Amino acid sequence: MFISVVQFEPKFGEIEANYSKILNTISDDKSDIIVFPELCLTGYDFVSRDEAKKFASEVNDLIFIELKNIAIVKKKIIVIGFPEISDDKLYNSAAILLPNPQLNNVYRKTHLFFRERFIFDEGDKGFFVIESIEPEIKIGTMICYDWRFPEASRTLALNGADLIVCPSNLVTNVWHIATPARALENKVYLAVANRIGIENRNGQELLFNGSSQIYSYNGSVLAKALSDSVEVISAEIDPIKTRNKSFNEFNDIFADRRSQYYS
Ligand code: ACM
Numbered sequence: 001m002f003i004s005v006v007q008f009e010p011k012f013g014e015i016e017a018n019y020s021k022i023l024n025t026i027s028d029d030k031s032d033i034i035v036f037p038e039l040c041l042t043g044y045d046f047v048s049r050d051e052a053k054k055f056a057s058e059v060n061d062l063i064f065i066e067l068k069n070i071a072i073v074k075k076k077i078i079v080i081g082f083p084e085i086s087d088d089k090l091y092n093s094a095a096i097l098l099p100n101p102q103l104n105n106v107y108r109k110t111h112l113f114f115r116e117r118f119i120f121d122e123g124d125k126g127f128f129v130i131e132s133i134e135p136e137i138k139i140g141t142m143i144c145y146d147w148r149f150p151e152a153s154r155t156l157a158l159n160g161a162d163l164i165v166c167p168s169n170l171v172t173n174v175w176h177i178a179t180p181a182r183a184l185e186n187k188v189y190l191a192v193a194n195r196i197g198i199e200n201r202n203g204q205e206l207l208f209n210g211s212s213q214i215y216s217y218n219g220s221v222l223a224k225a226l227s228d229s230v231e232v233i234s235a236e237i238d239p240i241k242t243r244n245k246s247f248n249e250f251n252d253i254f255a256d257r258r259s260q261y262y263s
Pocket residue numbers: 038112113143144145146168169170171
């Protein structure tokens with residue numbers, strides 16, 4: 001099966017324009033799974049929680065009903081970052097829309113980065129894995145800054161993920177050191193969908209530096225975008241290959257764990 005990662009420049013506050021780009025990209029894409037960046041419906045740098053609330057959606061809003069229908073018709077898994085309102089809570093979330101009648105799933109970012117802590121509530125769902133029957137794959141989700149916590153990808157792998165998707169709005173390059181290791185040490189595929197462009201809000205300029213990547217389960221790069229261009233990168237993946245955690249005849253990264261020594 002094939003996975004695509006979309007790198008583009010969401011315009012702050014322009015939900016209709018961003019959504020239209022998202023729909024066009026899905027329509028042109030031929031892969032089984034398509035992953036969009038963090039908060040790509042709205043843009044990233046909200047000045048306040050009240051402002052973010054104005055742009056937030058519920059996971060069963062019209063946009064997600066429409067995306068779910070597209071997932072079903074195109075037999076495609078769609079992952080997309082958005083600000084989620086749920087009762088009085090506001091989360092930095094990613095919807096995972098499967099091509100079957102199952103309800104929409106939503107992951108809520110666990111580790112909040114920098115000023116996000118003044119805008120969003122901390123995610124309350126933990127690291128869970130979703131099983132898709134067709135295409136047959138188990139997907140775990142983390143969002144951006146979650147990458148800094150190896151516990152996140154380890155938990156997803158221990159919960160059975162074949163593929164970890166990571167919608168992102170990354171503003172540094174240090175993640176390039178860590179993300180291939182997360183794939184290698186867990187023997188999972190990993191897809192980072194980063195955005196590009198500049199947001200000038202809150203008296204600060206944020207430059208998002210693209211370089212979205214898809215890694216194989218041995219940490220090698222299957223596809224990589226440039227740092228500043230609109231791109232859709234794609235790679236072929238075989239989820240079955242991630243399920244046997246051995247890497248030679250005597251070692252298996254899960255069976256060899258000695259969890260009594262970890263804290
Ligand atoms: C980030 O978590 N958006 C860096």
